[in-house]
Amino acid sequence: MNPLQRALIEKAGHDNGFEHVLSSAGDAVTLASARHRSQAVVTVSADGFGLRLQPATPALLPELLRSFQPWAGADDVFCVPTLADLAALLRRAANLSQALPKQAVRDYHAAVAQAVQELPAESRGTEVERLVRQRVGQERYRDALLTYWGGACAVTGINVPEVLRASHAKPWAECADDAARLDAFNGFLLVANLDALFDRFLISFDEAGHLLASARLSQGQLHALGIHPGMALRWLAGEHRPYLQWHRERFLLGA
Known part of the structure; x- marks a missing residue:
């Protein structure tokens, strides 16, 4: 050299x-x-x-x-x-x-520590602090998904940041710890209509990543929402599967 x-x-x-x-x-x-x-x-x-x-x-x-x-x-x-x-x-x-996991959690804890330090003393340990922690976490999670999916929807490939949402498979409140909440494999970067449906368990994905739609949605509604046969995740890692299985079980309960 x-x-x-x-x-x-x-x-x-x-x-x-x-x-x-x-x-x-x-x-x-x-x-x-x-x-x-x-x-x-x-x-x-x-x-x-x-x-x-x-x-x-x-x-x-x-x-x-x-x-x-x-x-x-x-x-x-x-x-x-x-x-x-x-x-x-x-x-x-x-x-x-x-x-990816671990570093995102470290960055979150550092960002939270700074945000909490900037709060008035009387707000620490209160609902205000809890909301600050959640806001910082959601911002970090969105950044992680934007990076992981290359700034494009995990299904459609649309790369307009303003319409992309960071969708948890296992919701924030249901996660046992920050590692799960901030895990880039615990969800997908989705356009707003898919995010809303995924968040309400009206769509999910099977083991191969193919989109599943609730029977509560008519064909006309699916068409109007831009959902059509053959839609699937652009890829699916093994680390996604435990979270996706949890989401799919909730989806099937509603179906």
């Missing part, structure tokens, strides 16, 4: 969510960030770059493979052809590292 290659790798990391260089010696550059706990080890090869991630969460690598499967090599090393491709992979890895 020559000095120019080393400098370009460090800049790609800095500009794409890995702003710290932990090591830059020999044939590898190790990148990290203060915003998440994943690390990336980048090498140079005759065909471009090699990238080995040390993920902050086990869910990171499977999620990256959705978009970057052609670059996947042996031993969890991505073989990336160009510097622009390396930047794209680092950026997605950094974004997911902040959105």
Whole structure:
């Protein structure tokens, strides 16, 4: 690795969510960030770059493979052809590292601590504080889903942020802890009409991600709501399934 290659790798990391260089010696550059706990080890090869991630969460690598499967090599090393491709992979890895479980909870607790500190002393420990915690959590959850789904509806692919909602499969009030409330796998990013139906258990999704509609909705109503046969989630991770099963059971009770 020559000095120019080393400098370009460090800049790609800095500009794409890995702003710290932990090591830059020999044939590898190790990148990290203060915003998440994943690390990336980048090498140079005759065909471009090699990238080995040390993920902050086990869910990171499977999620990256959705978009970057052609670059996947042996031993969890991505073989990336160009510097622009390396930047794209680092950026997605950094974004997911902040959105997926654990880091989202850490960020939430830090944001809540700051928000509570700014409250008047007489409001702490009251309903006001509870509402602040919920508002901060919902904001963090929406940010996580926007990142995870690439800013587009999990079903339709519509990418207009103003009409997208962060839909919990297992509602906030039903979750046992903050980890479940803020888990990016506990729900989907949906356009407003699908969000309203999903929130009221009038639609759900089967084990393969196909949309299920309540018998309470007529064909005319489904058509007017933009729901048609064959609609399905763009993808469904294994981590979604426990939450989705909970939601589907409530849906079937209403059906």
